[in-house]
Amino acid sequence: MIRTYAFARTLYCRSVTSSQIWKAPKGVWRVPCCPGLYQNVNCQLDSGKSFATEIPICKERDAHHTTLNMCPHGVQVRADENTRMLHVALEDGNVASFPYIWLRDSCLCSECHSPSSRSRSLLMAELNVDVKASAFQVDPTTGDIEVTWDDGHVSTYQLDWLKKHNFSAEARRCRLSDTYLKGGKKFWGAELNGNIPRFDFKEVISDNEQMYRFLDTIRVTGIAVVHNAPQDTGVVVTLGNAIAFIRPCNYGDTFQVYTRPDPKNAAYTAGALEMHTDLSYFDYMPGVQFLHCIKQSNMGGTNQFADGYYAAENIRKSNLAAFNLLAETVVDFHDMGHDQHVGDYLQQSRGTTIQLDGDGNYNHVRISNHGRCDFLNTDKEHAREWYKAYILLYHSFYAKENMVEYKMEPGEIICFDNVRVLHGRSAIFANFGGEGSLPERHLEGAYVDWDAWNSKLRSLREELGR
Amino acid sequence: MIRTYAFARTLYCRSVTSSQIWKAPKGVWRVPCCPGLYQNVNCQLDSGKSFATEIPICKERDAHHTTLNMCPHGVQVRADENTRMLHVALEDGNVASFPYIWLRDSCLCSECHSPSSRSRSLLMAELNVDVKASAFQVDPTTGDIEVTWDDGHVSTYQLDWLKKHNFSAEARRCRLSDTYLKGGKKFWGAELNGNIPRFDFKEVISDNEQMYRFLDTIRVTGIAVVHNAPQDTGVVVTLGNAIAFIRPCNYGDTFQVYTRPDPKNAAYTAGALEMHTDLSYFDYMPGVQFLHCIKQSNMGGTNQFADGYYAAENIRKSNLAAFNLLAETVVDFHDMGHDQHVGDYLQQSRGTTIQLDGDGNYNHVRISNHGRCDFLNTDKEHAREWYKAYILLYHSFYAKENMVEYKMEPGEIICFDNVRVLHGRSAIFANFGGEGSLPERHLEGAYVDWDAWNSKLRSLREELGR
Known part of the structure; x- marks a missing residue:
C-alpha cells in the first residue's frame, strides 16, 4: 500500500x-x-x-x-x-x-482535423479500433x-x-440538454391571455440581443407577438431571413390566409378552424410558424392557441392509459390538391399524436383534424379507445383554463412553435364585397424550421456569451 | 340453427x-x-x-x-x-x-367534409364517442x-x-405500403457499376411518363443519372422545381462544390471525401440530392457511391450484434461556420447510424465522418464496441463488391437518395491556375425533400393510373 x-x-x-x-x-x-x-x-x-x-x-x-x-x-x-x-x-x-479509440478518433491536430471547416479529416479507413x-x-x-x-x-x-x-x-x-437546447421549457395555460411575450419588429431584426431573446422565448414558451411590423406582404420573409431561411412547402415560401370562394385548404374558408399543427402531412412538420396580420376582420377571426405539451402533460398525470394511446398510436395525415407552385400534390405523413424522445421529453405533437386521413390504421377493437383519448385531448385544448385567445392587429406577427402550440381561429364574418374587392382579413404566413432556428440560437448564444 | x-x-x-x-x-x-x-x-x-x-x-x-x-x-x-x-x-x-365512431368521424357528406379542400370539416367538439x-x-x-x-x-x-x-x-x-411507397426497394452492390439508370433531362422535365419513371427509380434504386442537361448553374433548380420545390439549407438553395483555398466545408477541399450522407447535422436530412457536373477535373474527382441499406442488411445477416449497436446508438453531428446566406450557423443533430421503422424496414442511414461530433454520448465501456461496428460498416461501403464509382461528364446530374446512398469522391488534382481563374472542377448541388418528392410521385401515379 x-x-x-x-x-x-x-x-x-x-x-x-x-x-x-x-x-x-x-x-x-x-x-x-x-x-x-x-x-x-x-x-x-x-x-x-x-x-x-x-x-x-x-x-x-x-x-x-x-x-x-x-x-x-x-x-x-x-x-x-x-x-x-x-x-x-x-x-x-x-x-x-x-x-x-475515441481519443484517437477525436485528435484535433491539423492532420486529423480541419480548422477551417471545423470538421474531422481523419478517415475511418485510417482508424484502428485496437489503437494503444x-x-x-x-x-x-x-x-x-x-x-x-x-x-x-x-x-x-x-x-x-x-x-x-x-x-x-x-x-x-448536461451536454445533450445544452447542445440540443432542451432545458427550461415553460408550459402554460389560460394565464397567458393578455400576457403573450412581445417584441419589436425592428429591434428583433437589427439587434442581436433582442433577436436572441425572441428566439429563446419561442424555444421556451413557444409563442410571442412581434409588433410594429410593416403592413405589407413579404415581411415574414424578412423576419425569416434575419433568422436563417424560410422553409418552403407545397403552398410556396409564404402562404396567404384569406377567405376564398373555392378554398383548397380549410384555412382559406371563412369557417372556424379547429386548433391544429400545420402541415401534419409532412414527415418534417415546419418548426416555427409566423402569421402576419396585414388586414383584420371587424368581426370574428380571433386566433386561439393551446400549449400541446401542457395539455399532454395534464393527460399524462390524470389518465396515463389515454396518454399512452396518444403516444403510441400512429395516425395518418394527407393533403391533396393543386397549387400554382407545385402543380398537383398529394402530401402524406404519419406519426403519433404525442411524440416523446428517449428520455420521455416532448418532441412534438402532430394534430390536425382537417388533415387527418379517413383511414385509421389501428385494430378495429382499438379504435374507440383511441378516439376517446383523442377527444379528451381536443377538449382540453378548448378548456377555459387552457386556451389563449388573441385577435391580431395589423402590423403584428404572431410566432409560435408549430410542433407544440396548437392554433385555430373563430369563424370570420367575411364580407367579400364586390367583384375584385380585397378580402377583409388577410394574413401572410411562413415557416422557419427548428433546424435553422436552433442553429441561429446556438450561434447567438456563443456570440453573446450566454 | x-x-x-x-x-x-x-x-x-x-x-x-x-x-x-x-x-x-x-x-x-x-x-x-x-x-x-x-x-x-x-x-x-x-x-x-x-x-x-x-x-x-x-x-x-x-x-x-x-x-x-x-x-x-x-x-x-x-x-x-x-x-x-x-x-x-x-x-x-x-x-x-x-x-x-370511425364511420361517424369519416362521414363524407358536405356538412362533415369539404370537397374543395378534400379535408374533414366535422369538428372534434361535435364527435360523440358513444355514437350509435x-x-x-x-x-x-x-x-x-x-x-x-x-x-x-x-x-x-x-x-x-x-x-x-x-x-x-x-x-x-397493403394500404400503408402503398400510401407510403414503401414496397419494391432494390438493394445493390458493385453490379451497378456501368449500369446506373439514365434519364434524359429534357424528357424528365417535360414528359410526365419520364418524370414518373425517374422519380420511382430514385425511390426504388436510390440513384440515377440525368444527362443532356445544360452546363449552366441553376439547372438543378429547374429540375427541382419541375418536381416540387428546392429544400434550402444554411448554404443556400444550391451549393457550389469546387476546391477553395479556405474551405468552410470538407466538400470544398481538394481532398478525398469519405462516403457520407449530406447534412447529417439536420434533424430532417435532405431527401434527394442532385450533383450537377458543370466542369470536370481531368484527374481525380471520381464519385463513389454505396447503398447504405444493402450494407446494413449484410451486417444484419452476418453480425446482428454490430447491426443492433448501429441501430440503437445515437450519434451526434454538427456543422459550424459562417455563410453569406445565414451568417453564423451552428447546426446540430443526432440519430442512430441505421434508423428502422416500426416494421424493421430502413428509414434512413445517418453517416458523416467529417460532420460527426467529437463528443460521444455513450457509456465509455460501450464506446469501443460501437467503433468496431461503425468501422465494419465503413469498410463494407468500400468493399470491392459494394462500391460503385462514377466520374461525371459535364451536363450530367447524378441524383441519389441522400438518406440511403452514401456518396464520396476521390481526391481532386486541382489546378487553381492564376489569380481569379475558375476552378477546374465545378459541381452545383441542390436537394429535394422526400416529403415533396413522394407527393409528386403519388400525384403522377394517380394521373397515369399506375
Whole structure:
C-alpha cells in the first residue's frame, strides 16, 4: 500500500507496508505498481489542496510500474491497457475516463482535423479500433495531455476540452440538454391571455440581443407577438431571413390566409378552424410558424392557441392509459390538391399524436383534424379507445383554463412553435364585397424550421456569451 | 340453427331445428336472432353466386331480432350494438368490420367534409364517442350503405370506399405500403457499376411518363443519372422545381462544390471525401440530392457511391450484434461556420447510424465522418464496441463488391437518395491556375425533400393510373 503526497511540485510516495519513501523528478513521476490493482487514496498538493485518486497497490517496488503524471493543476493521468482507456483524475476528485479509440478518433491536430471547416479529416479507413497509447505526458503548466499512439501519431488534448467531453452519465445529460437546447421549457395555460411575450419588429431584426431573446422565448414558451411590423406582404420573409431561411412547402415560401370562394385548404374558408399543427402531412412538420396580420376582420377571426405539451402533460398525470394511446398510436395525415407552385400534390405523413424522445421529453405533437386521413390504421377493437383519448385531448385544448385567445392587429406577427402550440381561429364574418374587392382579413404566413432556428440560437448564444 | 338462401332478391330462411321457413320482404330482411350468437353459413343469391356469411343462431323466432340487409352485390350488413361496429360481409366471403365512431368521424357528406379542400370539416367538439347507428339500409343497386346515427345525422358510405378502408391487418399493411411507397426497394452492390439508370433531362422535365419513371427509380434504386442537361448553374433548380420545390439549407438553395483555398466545408477541399450522407447535422436530412457536373477535373474527382441499406442488411445477416449497436446508438453531428446566406450557423443533430421503422424496414442511414461530433454520448465501456461496428460498416461501403464509382461528364446530374446512398469522391488534382481563374472542377448541388418528392410521385401515379 502506498501513500502519496506532493510538495513543491514534487511527488512523495510512501509505502504503508514498508514505510519506504521515494521521490520522483519534477514533471513526470513513476510509481511502482502491479497493473490492474488500485486503491483510492488522498493526495495533497503543495498548494495545500487535497484530492482523492487511485494509486496502484504495490507488491514489489520497481518489479512492475506504471506511469503516474501529475501537474500543478492537480491532474493525475493513468493509462490503462486493460480497459484501453486514459483515466484522468480531476481537481474535483472525480476520475474521467476516455477510451483510446475515441481519443484517437477525436485528435484535433491539423492532420486529423480541419480548422477551417471545423470538421474531422481523419478517415475511418485510417482508424484502428485496437489503437494503444504507447506513451503520454502531462504539460506541467497547462495540464494538457500529449499522447503518443502505437502507430507513432501524437495527439494533444487540452484539459478543458477533455473535461467538456467527459463520458460520465451526468456530463452526457448536461451536454445533450445544452447542445440540443432542451432545458427550461415553460408550459402554460389560460394565464397567458393578455400576457403573450412581445417584441419589436425592428429591434428583433437589427439587434442581436433582442433577436436572441425572441428566439429563446419561442424555444421556451413557444409563442410571442412581434409588433410594429410593416403592413405589407413579404415581411415574414424578412423576419425569416434575419433568422436563417424560410422553409418552403407545397403552398410556396409564404402562404396567404384569406377567405376564398373555392378554398383548397380549410384555412382559406371563412369557417372556424379547429386548433391544429400545420402541415401534419409532412414527415418534417415546419418548426416555427409566423402569421402576419396585414388586414383584420371587424368581426370574428380571433386566433386561439393551446400549449400541446401542457395539455399532454395534464393527460399524462390524470389518465396515463389515454396518454399512452396518444403516444403510441400512429395516425395518418394527407393533403391533396393543386397549387400554382407545385402543380398537383398529394402530401402524406404519419406519426403519433404525442411524440416523446428517449428520455420521455416532448418532441412534438402532430394534430390536425382537417388533415387527418379517413383511414385509421389501428385494430378495429382499438379504435374507440383511441378516439376517446383523442377527444379528451381536443377538449382540453378548448378548456377555459387552457386556451389563449388573441385577435391580431395589423402590423403584428404572431410566432409560435408549430410542433407544440396548437392554433385555430373563430369563424370570420367575411364580407367579400364586390367583384375584385380585397378580402377583409388577410394574413401572410411562413415557416422557419427548428433546424435553422436552433442553429441561429446556438450561434447567438456563443456570440453573446450566454 | 338457420339456413338461408336468396331467390329473386328474396331471402328465405330455414330453421334447421324446426324446419320452419320464412321469407323477408325485398330490400331489407329481418332475421330473428339472439344478438351475439352467430354461425357461419353459406348463402346463395338469385344470381347463383354463393357466399359464406355469419347468421345469428335463433333460439326463439321473433323473440329477438337484428337487421340483415342484402343487396344484389351479395353484400350483407349487420349493425352490432355490442361492439359498436357495422359488419359488412363482402362478396369474397370476408367480413369487414367498421367501428361506429370511425364511420361517424369519416362521414363524407358536405356538412362533415369539404370537397374543395378534400379535408374533414366535422369538428372534434361535435364527435360523440358513444355514437350509435339507429338505422341503416343498403342500396340494392350500388351496395352503398346509408346509416342514420342516433343524433339524427345521415351518412352514406360507398361500398368501394369501405373496402378501401378495411381494418383487417392485411388491408392495413397493403394500404400503408402503398400510401407510403414503401414496397419494391432494390438493394445493390458493385453490379451497378456501368449500369446506373439514365434519364434524359429534357424528357424528365417535360414528359410526365419520364418524370414518373425517374422519380420511382430514385425511390426504388436510390440513384440515377440525368444527362443532356445544360452546363449552366441553376439547372438543378429547374429540375427541382419541375418536381416540387428546392429544400434550402444554411448554404443556400444550391451549393457550389469546387476546391477553395479556405474551405468552410470538407466538400470544398481538394481532398478525398469519405462516403457520407449530406447534412447529417439536420434533424430532417435532405431527401434527394442532385450533383450537377458543370466542369470536370481531368484527374481525380471520381464519385463513389454505396447503398447504405444493402450494407446494413449484410451486417444484419452476418453480425446482428454490430447491426443492433448501429441501430440503437445515437450519434451526434454538427456543422459550424459562417455563410453569406445565414451568417453564423451552428447546426446540430443526432440519430442512430441505421434508423428502422416500426416494421424493421430502413428509414434512413445517418453517416458523416467529417460532420460527426467529437463528443460521444455513450457509456465509455460501450464506446469501443460501437467503433468496431461503425468501422465494419465503413469498410463494407468500400468493399470491392459494394462500391460503385462514377466520374461525371459535364451536363450530367447524378441524383441519389441522400438518406440511403452514401456518396464520396476521390481526391481532386486541382489546378487553381492564376489569380481569379475558375476552378477546374465545378459541381452545383441542390436537394429535394422526400416529403415533396413522394407527393409528386403519388400525384403522377394517380394521373397515369399506375
